[in-house]
Amino acid sequence: MEVKKIPEVTLNSGQKMPVIGLETAALPxxxxxxxxxxxxxxxxxxxxxxxxxxLYGIEExxxxxxxxxxxxxxxxxxxxVFITSKLWVTDAHHYLVLPALKTTLQKxxxxxxxxxxxxxxxxxxxxxxxxxxxxxENVIPIDMKGTWEAMEECYRLGLAKSIGVSNxxxxxxxxxxxxxxxxxxxxxxxxxxxWQQGKLREFCKQKGIHVSAWSPLGAYxxxxxxxxxxxxxxxxxxxxxxxxSVAQIAxxxxxxxxxxxxxxSFNKERMKLNLEIFDWELSKEESQKFSQIPQCRMYPGExxxxxxxxxxxxxxxxxxxx
Numbered sequence: 060m061e062v063k064k065i066p067e068v069t070l071n072s073g074q075k076m077p078v079i080g081l082e083t084a085a086l087p088x089x090x091x092x093x094x095x096x097x098x099x100x101x102x103x104x105x106x107x108x109x110x111x112x113x114l115y116g117i118e119e120x121x122x123x124x125x126x127x128x129x130x131x132x133x134x135x136x137x138x139x140v141f142i143t144s145k146l147w148v149t150d151a152h153h154y155l156v157l158p159a160l161k162t163t164l165q166k167x168x169x170x171x172x173x174x175x176x177x178x179x180x181x182x183x184x185x186x187x188x189x190x191x192x193x194x195x196e197n198v199i200p201i202d203m204k205g206t207w208e209a210m211e212e213c214y215r216l217g218l219a220k221s222i223g224v225s226n227x228x229x230x231x232x233x234x235x236x237x238x239x240x241x242x243x244x245x246x247x248x249x250x251x252x253x254w255q256q257g258k259l260r261e262f263c264k265q266k267g268i269h270v271s272a273w274s275p276l277g278a279y280x281x282x283x284x285x286x287x288x289x290x291x292x293x294x295x296x297x298x299x300x301x302x303x304s305v306a307q308i309a310x311x312x313x314x315x316x317x318x319x320x321x322x323x324s325f326n327k328e329r330m331k332l333n334l335e336i337f338d339w340e341l342s343k344e345e346s347q348k349f350s351q352i353p354q355c356r357m358y359p360g361e362x363x364x365x366x367x368x369x370x371x372x373x374x375x376x377x378x379x380x381x
Contacts, residue, residue, distance in 0.1 A: 063334070064105075065106075065334065066078050070245065072221040074220050074221050076108060076173070076245075077108035079321075079322060079333065080106070080110045080141070080143065080271075080319065081098075081110065082322060083109060083117045085117070094117060094120040098124030099131070102134065104327060104330050104331040104334065105334050107139060108141040108143070109125075109140070111144050112176075112178055113144065113146070113159060121167060122167035122168040125142070128140075137169070141174070142169065142172050143176065143321075144175060145225060146160070146175065146177050148181045149184070149185055149186075151179075152206070157209060160172070163175075174219065174220070174245060175218075176222070176224055176247055177223075177225060179363070180201055180226060183198055195365035198365060198369065198370075203231070210222045211239070221245070223247070224243050225273075226248055226360070227243075229258065229259060229378050230379070232268070242267065245269045246259075248271075249272070249274055249356065251272065252312055252349055269319065271319045272313050272319065275288075275320040276310075276322060287355065288305070297345050301339075308341070311336040314337070315340070364376055
């Protein structure tokens, strides 16, 4: 079965990245064999960009799925796949970045990742084990300069074809750029019709940093998610008139803003529908309606905020845009 190629964006590293990726995070985590089957479904319907992280515990089955896709002839070479992974906060120390990436590559069974991101502008003590209920005393100031220097070394060694960040606001990006020899290619942030990130997107555009949207549909199936996207009356109205799904309208809007979308569905039919957004456009009138949608950040990140920590408020964590 011939699948349509997903459009690509050229990053400031010169590398091309598909503008829709499959988010691989899942709670609870399905068995590895089930995940491999899900990822093969994604390959079959046309996905070539897979977004993961050391935090997700999913790198090993994703790597096995890439190998299986090669065996099945779904892809002809590793070069046809774009793999993103992320550095977790306990490894955001100058001396731990390279070992963390090498561990990721070992689990993936790959020689390089296409994109390696600093997951959060946060650092935890290396011995911290908790993920959900973080001990506030374990959150320490991030060494932006040292951590980014180690990320640049990963790039120079060819272990990451591009490097970037996730969940960085304007102030933190400015600080990083002041110290960077190699600028970040991507800033992956929460972005949806209900959290449109206009100011941050404009800043990134001026600096040549591509914005990638996580939870573009509001993570509505997760307990920490929101129905603000999928139940929005404006999106529902447009979807009804255009004979599209609400998800297609939401993803098409993100695409038209020049951002890429990291979208999760483990249902093969919905995976396919989420890719069918490139042969039509929103009208000017439809696009203007998005400005009427109430704005609210879905995932505030309170676990990183404490009275004695580096971020004493959500305003500090999000650079004044909580």
